[in-house]
Amino acid sequence: MSTHERWTRLLEVLGEQGRIEVAEAAELLGVSAATIRRDMEELARQQLLTRTRGGAVLSGVAYDLPLRYKTARQADEKHRIARAVAGLIPPGAVVGLNGGTTTSEVARELATRADLAEQTAGTALTIVTNAINIANELAVRPYVKTVVTGGVARPNSYELTGPLANLVLQNISLDYAVLGVNAVDPRFGAAAHDEGEASANRAMAERADRVIVAADSTKLGKRAFAQVCAINEIAVLVTDTDAPDELVERISSQGVEVLCV
Template identity: 65%
Template sequence: MSRDARWKALLELLVERGRLEVEQAAGELDVSAATIRRDFDQLAEQQMLVRTRGGAIVHGVSYELPLRYKTARRASEKQRIAKAVAGLVAPGEAVGLTGGTTTTEVARALAVRPDLAAGSPALTVVTNALNIANELAVRPQFKIVATGGVARPQSYELVGPLANGVLGQITMDVAVLGVVAFDVVHGTAAHDEAEAAVNRLLCERAGRVIVAADSSKLGKRAFARICPTDAVDTLVTDTSADQETVRGFEEAGVRVLTV
């Protein structure tokens, strides 16, 4: 396992559990304890975790794993969700994409759709995510509109008044929203309030809103609300979603697709 892959795995385990011991992590990743100690020390230097005696804990009370460290966690679910979401977009539409791992997969699924291989444009994509704009900019059949703003290193999303200025001047057919939490009562949410504000405006400027979220995000709450549940038209999630939670969304008027 490469160092980068090992770091990603360590950080994902840490986010899940809150605390990791050196011997425990070494056993799970099948490497030496000395390697894990060195990894913990180097990640602590980058303020990605806090070193403790014999292990590490997450950095801070509310922890957001930077996008560059989010890898294959629930990768197959996200790819299925992304393909289904891409199928809900019609050629010629203007599509808004927020940042995140699942929406990045949506962008990739749109890029390989055969019926979007040509057009003038085949699709207009509006995004505040630098990584999505970068991936799709090489597709000449897509018109890419980046919102502008100040980049958040955790998510590669552009936020702030510059982003608001662009979004206030355009309309979209559909907004695809990536979230860290979606609860029937409390709506969709993100960790960061500036990110949530831009995503909220993206939703307000769209004719319909699709939430692309794996089942681990459902029934959860996060710090900054993006939009209420009644603003969401469709939720696309995976088949592991709790059936009672799914029924709650459906009773609230959300169309739910499980894939």
């Protein structure tokens, strides 16, 4: 297990339990107590946890991990989901992409799609995004027109939020909105932890002809603080094959096409 994977797992356990002891973490991750202490010291330096005598407790930001620590979570599932989502987008479409690990993978899949890359004249795809990391990757692709909203950058997700982001999004028209979210609940719909992100994502969804939600199975049946859109406003939910059948049935019964990949 790499250092990055250990750190990610430690933060996940803290998010679930609120606290963990050095000995417990060492046994869980199969490394020495000395290694765990060094890991905890480094994560404390980054203000991602708080050290205690003999362990660590949850810090204020651990519920919403920075993007760099989310990348390794459900990585294979996210790749499959991203590939499937990218396959739903026809050439020439105008697509909104919010921030997140899964939507970042979608952007990479779109950027390397052969039918788009082979276009020699004009714009093969227009991407509107409030995620500065996605814009950075797409801006070098001459066949992709990249439109970036204004706003204030959130360091956890690289998303631009606030009135400037919403102002741009409220004055454009999208064929598709591809949204990564923190939770998808059959009753509460798609939601995010941060209300600023949810507001920008909601504006994107409202301007789209079709809303595609990309969410791995760990996010299904969960609720988060701020709603992005109601369940019946989602045209397609792309998730992985570990999605519980009962949840898939409840979501699809409300008119959502659910793709398990």
